[in-house]
Amino acid sequence: MAAALSDSIPSVNKAWVYSEYGQSADVLKFDPSVAVPEIKEDQVLIKVVAASLNPIDFKRMLGYFKEIDSTPHTVPGYDVAGVVVKVGRQVTKFKVGDEVYGDLNENALVNPKKFGSLAEYTTVEETLLAVKPENLSFAEAASLPVAIETAYEGLEGAEISAGKSILVLGGTGGVGTHVIQVSKHVFGASRVAATTSTKKLDWLRSLGADLAIDYTKDNFEDLPENFDVVYDAVGQSDRAMKEVEERGKVVAVVDPITPPAFMFTLTSSGSILEKLNPYLESGKVKVVIDPNGPCPFSKTLEAFAYIEASSRAIGKVVVYPIPSP
Structure with missing residues (x-):
């Protein structure tokens, strides 16, 4: 299975991208042929199964943090859950085939990644990830990292x-x-x-x-x-x-x-998720996904419109499955 996963990695993938700052409805576009990012030695490549949206996603898109942000062309998305399909040479914690989840950005605001989780594939440092609890679906796991x-x-x-x-x-x-x-x-x-x-x-x-x-x-x-x-x-x-x-x-x-x-500004770490995994596995801490979701990948614009109406969402808005069937 591991060999099959690594051998099937394409050169391009589907992703949502914005190339200028503005309202999501105006600037966020679907691109079916974005180059799959290359991993660094301390990173893994993830086949994304689910992602979730956070207020920082649309605030960043609006240019609220442009002085410290990485410049567009940007694939948004911080939260991710998926399957490891390739590992860097320094990676020791995960192997191909592992089901993982995490926040792609250690620092939410200062020079965050240009390639986020709203794509079929994405890269992330192994230190930011944890093994997905077996009792959680990918959609449930994707709802957690930034919020929890x-x-x-x-x-x-x-x-x-x-x-x-x-x-x-x-x-x-x-x-x-x-x-x-x-x-x-x-x-x-x-x-x-x-x-x-x-x-x-x-x-x-x-x-x-x-x-x-x-x-x-x-x-x-x-x-x-x-x-x-x-x-x-x-x-x-x-x-x-x-x-x-x-x-x-x-x-x-x-x-x-x-x-x-x-x-308070979050500094993400997979070690926090590892500490919390037992509480998630026991059911003491429950996942909270907005009852109107999950939202399919093809409806990502609608998902952004929903969270931008800030008082409406309950818990997290999840994008799943990626890609849409």
Whole structure:
């Protein structure tokens, strides 16, 4: 099987590409004959089975980070799940045929890769990957890396630990759904509160929230309690400061930031996924894919339009299968 996989690698593949900054609907184009990227010595070539979209994908496409971004011609996509079909000479962790998942970019913002996961094949350093949990589909695994690593590293930076309490602002988004679960099941938080809209309250409780707050009806500032940690995934750190204990911490992943809240930017690593794999395999931490998906590869433009309407998505929007049947 391994020989068959490596022998069948084409010279070109299908991919979504943008060559200038702008709205996804205007600049993102399907190209059926993009050259398959060459691997470096510390990289593997992955036959992509599934990818998922993140807000950074369309913000990068819009040129928000152009001063530090790699210049277009760009294949977008950070999250990937697929099968290793070729390995570099320095690679020791994986072999051809391994099913893997990860975030293609160690640093999300500074000179990220020009060739992402919205293609049939892509390359990535072995240090950014982990073996896919056997109980997860490729689509489920692709939904995880950026969101669950952001949740884990942000909680670690906020010094969450067993017995502490946390308020999650934006509990139903890709990051928020994992902050709820990771804070409770991995770090042992004693009380987890989270905000969402009316229709999603019961669903939020099913993820492990002890208190689900309807932001359309209630102000979280009116709660009769303060929290050891507030994790802000929606850009409300000014309000969040009112809800944290005197020595507590507010971590934010969305602007604007009100000090002493601190902005968190992910540094991806396959080792984080390896730490979390047992929780995923046991079912303690669950995958959350938007119920309107997965979206086939041919409908990637529609998937971008959906996540750009930011309040609509629940969990992660996954592109699968790649390529479309």
